[in-house]
Amino acid sequence: MDNIAGRKSGLTWAVHIAVVLLVILWLFPTAGLFVSSFRTGDQISGSGWWAAFSTQQRNEPAVRVGGDEVQQGGRFVLQGDLFPNRDMTIKAWGTSSRDVEAYEPGATADLGDGVTLTLDEGGTFTLAGPESFEGQRLPRVFATASSPPEFTLANYENVLFSGTAGAGVGQSFINTATVAIPSTVIPILIAAFAAYALAWMDFPGRALLVAAVVALLVVPLQLALIPLLQIHNVIGIGKTYMGTWAAHTAFGMPLAIYLLRNYMVGLPRDIIENARVDGATDFQIFVKIILPLSFPALASFAIFQFLWTWNDLLVALVFLGTDDERLVLTGRLVNLLGSRGGDWEILATSAFVSIAVPLAVFFAMQRYLVRGLLAGSVK
Structure with missing residues (x-):
């Protein structure tokens, strides 16, 4: 009877419970960090965040x-x-x-x-x-x-607008945004053109290029850091934002092309052939048909790329340096742990500021995530 069509499997409830537990495990520390960011240092050191609303x-x-x-x-x-x-x-x-x-x-x-x-x-x-x-x-x-319970906005004022008390977190927030936004947009623009060419244009060596893209997915970025930095220094973009954008673009390109190409291959062939019969060029097909239909895949990669570049530390330190005026949020938090280990309110607020933007991006675009990831898996 368990195999009757339309009958739900007995494992459905187990799956739902597992999902709920995973959500709770993820949400619990995030909520704790959020509450702690509004508490004073004395209260943070005196009790856990779960006691913040009681005497x-x-x-x-x-x-x-x-x-x-x-x-x-x-x-x-x-x-x-x-x-x-x-x-x-x-x-x-x-x-x-x-x-x-x-x-x-x-x-x-x-x-x-x-x-x-x-x-x-x-x-x-x-x-x-x-x-x-x-x-x-x-x-x-x-x-x-x-x-009694005590909450304050002074922590955010100190972190975002006070260079001394906040130890430059506000400037690091701007630096991280300067790195992450172009490093997300540029790979999408380039990869979209490449994915369309690999999916719908016939030219010699296309299969080899697809195989090369798949092979590049498993190449550790650590192998390319120093040689790429030397090239940047030679051409004059070492330790600059442009060099960091170029590095993130290069490291994110294989995954972007792979995801977008798989999605575009699954689009209805009749639409593209009818557009060609009507006299549309490849560029017109790409801009007016492929890009609008590929938005779930574009959003899916944008989430991954933005989260990676926003939370990155290694690439930013190598290609941007440790100069105080250009230090990103992750590097700033590492410094705060060493220099302000007793200022728990500063650490909690800085940490939540660093995850607030990725959380907002994820929740705003998460409905496209599964659709983009499963693109091309089922014909």
Whole structure:
């Protein structure tokens, strides 16, 4: 009964479950990075992104009290706020790392020699003693505090528009776009002409050219990096955007021709023959018939090529260099990991900025992806 025509296979549900699990596994870290990009550095280091929407409670690092000293009723008093720039609620506190929850908010601790310390729920402290505190080592406070959810757009402002705080991420974003967009458009334009010629034009050696294109698909690009860079230096385009576009075009051309040629071969022959009977030239057929019908394949390759060039590090470092003014996003993120490893809010925001554009491109054109990839597989 399982083989009756029109009856769905019992594996259908297993396939659906597997797809859902894969989507969740892919979406989970992306959502986490997105949420973290709006959090402050203290909250990122204190809890995971899944706790971002709830009140967080943790043991804060020790804070040494300080402030301006005044004299009141024969005693010397220091007053201040333990967390001046944060909205915190003290749950418990202590003056020793061995007992960080020794006192409740509002309680007064006796530090000896007549010195007392009071800390209220809002983080305001009062240190009082019979002698001046000048030149003395002031006590530390270990607090267990809770803080409400906090989100900010300052991370994106710092990353995209502040060269110092963002460490040049905004400039690297522009550099990456300058590399990726031409490196996607140029191969498509060239490969479309070549694919049409290999699919619908008769000339000697066409089969050998198709075989050569297929063979080039398995050639590692690392083998050609140094020789190609030497050629670029000789002709004067080394370490320039033009040289990087040329490299990406050369490395992406075999896949582009292969995909587009397979799709164009599967187009109805009658349409092209009727156009030729009506007197259309090959160029007119290509522009007015082939290109509109080949849009799914063009979009499919555009997705692959854009994702590759946007996320590329090796080709950009070799052909564009490591100059700070021309460093791409991937190279900038590598530098940030080394120089700003403690600024988690900067790292999270920079990482999400680097994947935001590829995500937008993928979701905008993903409906053409499967159609383009399966082109020519079924006659």
